[in-house]
Amino acid sequence: MSTFAKVTxxxxxxxxAIVGEAYVFTDEENIEKYAHDETEDLHFPPEVVLKxxxxxxxxxxxxxxxEALLPxxxxxxxxxxxxxxxxxxxxxxxxxxxxxxxxxxxxRNLQVTTxxxxxxxxLQDAVREKGLFYPPDPSSRxxxxxxxxxxxxxxxxxAVKYGVVKDYVLNLELVLPNGEVIWTGANVLKNAxxxxxxxxxxxxxxxxxxxxxxxxxxxxxxxxxxxxxVPFNSAEFACAAVSAIFRAGYTPSALEFMERDALLWVTQxxxxxxxxxxxxxxxxLLIEVDGNHPDMLFQEMEAIAAVVMEFGCGEILFADSHxxxxxxxxxxxxxxxxxxxxxxxxxxxxxxxxxxLPLLLNGVKAIGERYGFKSVCYGxxxxxxxxxxxxxxDMTEEAWNGxxxxxxxxxxxLVKRLGGTISGEHGIGLVQKDYMEIIFSKQQMLLMKQIKxxxxxxxxxxxxxxxx
Numbered sequence: 001m002s003t004f005a006k007v008t009x010x011x012x013x014x015x016x017a018i019v020g021e022a023y024v025f026t027d028e029e030n031i032e033k034y035a036h037d038e039t040e041d042l043h044f045p046p047e048v049v050l051k052x053x054x055x056x057x058x059x060x061x062x063x064x065x066x067e068a069l070l071p072x073x074x075x076x077x078x079x080x081x082x083x084x085x086x087x088x089x090x091x092x093x094x095x096x097x098x099x100x101x102x103x104x105x106x107x108r109n110l111q112v113t114t115x116x117x118x119x120x121x122x123l124q125d126a127v128r129e130k131g132l133f134y135p136p137d138p139s140s141r142x143x144x145x146x147x148x149x150x151x152x153x154x155x156x157x158x159a160v161k162y163g164v165v166k167d168y169v170l171n172l173e174l175v176l177p178n179g180e181v182i183w184t185g186a187n188v189l190k191n192a193x194x195x196x197x198x199x200x201x202x203x204x205x206x207x208x209x210x211x212x213x214x215x216x217x218x219x220x221x222x223x224x225x226x227x228x229x230v231p232f233n234s235a236e237f238a239c240a241a242v243s244a245i246f247r248a249g250y251t252p253s254a255l256e257f258m259e260r261d262a263l264l265w266v267t268q269x270x271x272x273x274x275x276x277x278x279x280x281x282x283x284x285l286l287i288e289v290d291g292n293h294p295d296m297l298f299q300e301m302e303a304i305a306a307v308v309m310e311f312g313c314g315e316i317l318f319a320d321s322h323x324x325x326x327x328x329x330x331x332x333x334x335x336x337x338x339x340x341x342x343x344x345x346x347x348x349x350x351x352x353x354x355x356x357l358p359l360l361l362n363g364v365k366a367i368g369e370r371y372g373f374k375s376v377c378y379g380x381x382x383x384x385x386x387x388x389x390x391x392x393x394d395m396t397e398e399a400w401n402g403x404x405x406x407x408x409x410x411x412x413x414l415v416k417r418l419g420g421t422i423s424g425e426h427g428i429g430l431v432q433k434d435y436m437e438i439i440f441s442k443q444q445m446l447l448m449k450q451i452k453x454x455x456x457x458x459x460x461x462x463x464x465x466x467x468x
Contacts, residue, residue, distance in 0.1 A: 004089055004460070005069045007047040015050060015092075018060045023098070025049040034093050037078045037085050038140075039431060040346060044086040046073065046093035053098040055173060055181060055212040062210065062461075063179030065092055071460050072177075074206040076116065076148030079140040081347060082429030084151065084205045088464045096147050099212060102126055110218045111170065111187060116147020116211050133221040135162035138425070139333045147211050153203030155425040157254035157288075157332070160382030162219075164425065166202045173213035174201060177456040187215050200451070205427050206462045208455040225253065225290035226301045227325045229275065231314040235259050235283035235377075239357035241311040242285070242381045246354070248307050250300060254288040255382030257357075262335050262378040269338035274327050281314060285381065286332055335378050336387075344392040345376075346404070348411060352420030354384035363414045364388050371407035372399060385424035412438050428466045436467060 016024045025031070026048050035045040052058050065072050071091035078085060087093045100117035107130055114123055120141040124134050137156040138144055144154070150172070155164040171185040184197040201208055232238035242255060258266075260282050267275060275284075285308065289300050305316055319325040339345055352360050361377060364386075368375050373395060379387040388411065392400055412422045412435050421439055422432055436445065449467060452459075 003069070004071045004091060004463075007070060007091060011064070011068060011070065012048060014064055015048065015061065018064070019050055019052045019057050023051040023053070025051075034075065034078070034095070035086070037075075037080045037083065039081050039083040039086070039429070041344075042083045042086055042430065044088050045090070046087035047090045049093045049095060051095050051098045055175065058094070058099075058175045058210055058212055059179045059181050061092070061094060061179075062175055062177055066178045066458055066460055069458060069460060071463055073462055074147075074151075074210045076145035076151070077119065077140070077143050079138075079144040080148065080152065080427070080429065081349070082152075082205075082423070082427040082431050084427050084429035084462070084465050085148070086430065088430060091460075094210065096145060096210075099147070103213070105130055105132070107132070109187075110220075111215055112218055113213060113215050114146055115213060116145055116150065118146050120144050120146055120149055127218055128221055131221050132218040134168065134216060134218055135159075136165045136168065139336060146214060146216075150202055150211055150214060151204065151206045152425065152427040155380065155383065155385065157256055157380060159380060159385075159425075160255050161251050161253045161290075166199055168216045168218075169198055169202050169214065170217055171215040172198055172201055172211050174209040175212055176209045177458065177461045181212075189217065203427070205429060205465050207452060207465055209461070222253070222290040223292045224294050224297055225288055225325070226297050227286070227288045227319040227328060228301060228305070229317040229319075229328055230285045230287060230305075230308050231278070231281040231316075232283045232285070233280045233312060233314065235361060236358045237311040238283035238285055238313075239361050239381065241308045241313070242357055243355040244311070245287075245304055245307050246382075248303070250289075250304050250307075252287050252304065252382060253290040254286065256286040256332050256379070257283065257381035257386070258286065258332065258335060258378040259283045259361075259376065261376045262339070263331065265342055265376070266331050266335045266338035269341055270330060270334055272327060272331060274324070275317065275331065278314065286328060332378075336389075339376055339389045339391075342391070344400075346390045346408070347426075348388040348390065348408060349385070349423045349426035350388055350411065350415045350420060351383065351385040351424030352415055352418040354382065356418040356420070357381060357384055357386065360384075360386055360415065360418055360420070364411055367407050367410045367414070371403060371410075373404060373407060380424070383424065384420065409435060409438070430465060433465070433467055 071089040075085040099115040135158040
């Protein structure tokens with residue numbers, strides 16, 4: 001276990017000299033604001049919050065903290081679901097919110113250079129105006145930062161066709177824990193030059209360095225899309241239909257699963273009357289296709305509809321206007337908020353090969369029956385990524401804080417047996433690290449710890465995340 005220094009008045013004065021007095025915060029209101037994110041009920045107050053505005057300032061902060069052995073926690077938009085941006089050891093919380101410039105949109109090379117504090121949707125809208133497309137779109141895209149997306153290797157609904165964040169990152173400017181500044185790669189589409197440091201940093205949850213500039217590849221914006229909502233009387237059949245769509249030769253631009261309570265709760269939460277949920281309906285698939293030729297898209301959607309009908313679906317709702325599409329996507333994107341408003345919950349971010357989704361869903365329900373918990377499941381079915389929301393409901397505190405951990409472990413062991421893993425896009429952070437040995441051998445864990453040691457020998461940067 002590392003022994004960290006406490007932040008002293010002398011440290012505070014030195015930090016003010018770097019970023020300016022207006023951007024160093026020790027007051028109770030700001031400390032409390034940055035003591036939590038969107039992860040359940042975790043609460044870890046930092047000793048000081050810093051808001052640097054340049055790479056140079058970040059570099060000087062890290063050099064000071066490394067020499068003084070002050071723990072540093074980097075933070076983006078605070079939308080994380082694994083506790084990755086929480087100051088578990090106090091110390092310095094470094095917010096990237098002032099590093100918020102889109103530096104250049106290179107239309108010739110289909111690239112964008114951005115700072116990490118740019119909101120994901122702001123970046124998407126900026127490139128969209130130029131007819132370009134940055135597909136990764138997590139549900140929190142209206143508030144999450146690009147830098148946080150890099151840290152977690154975020155996905156979202158479009159990942160099924162277009163891939164996740166790692167598939168778009170070409171190069172990163174990285175401040176190392178000792179304050180040195182490097183670029184991890186090159187602004188090219190192909191690069192077989194040495195170890196791939198860029199992809200090592202993507203998904204490393206801010207434990208290896210602090211990203212201060214990002215070069216992303218872009219693609220041309222598809223001109224058209226179609227969307228449909230498909231009800232099923234069996235959640236298992238809905239899951240089974242997913243892999244059948246791909247086996248039939250179709251790749252939707254989004255394929256989302258919502259079981260009954262997920263859609264019912266969010267419909268009530270946003271006060272929407274668009275979707276009528278019949279008593280016998282147990283799950284829905286939200287299916288989108290996109291491209292440049294409307295006639296071909298209509299044919300593709302009709303063919304997908306024919307596939308899902310083989311699994312006993314009900315009457316399909318085709319969104320026939322932009323407004324209907326927006327309403328359906330709003331329902332899907334706000335499911336997590338709806339679940340959170342209904343009950344205390346724990347969200348597990350499981351992912352398996354998509355053909356194993358029916359076994360995963362049935363297994364989760366069976367485990368819930370044994371341990372006395374209810375779950376509400378939804379997620380990116382096209383990727384095999386199922387978000388399992390465990391609802392506290394009337395569970396006792398003893399069960400919630402005790403035996404439930406055994407149930408969660410059984411879920412992850414099931415995921416492993418099905419060829420999957422314990423996080424698809426939310427990361428490990430604080431909440432999943434106790435389960436890492438289910439997925440990785442001692443040798444694999446040792447290699448990861450040795451990589452951390454090389455980057456951060458004093459162990460000051462986001463310590464205690466992923467592993468101890």
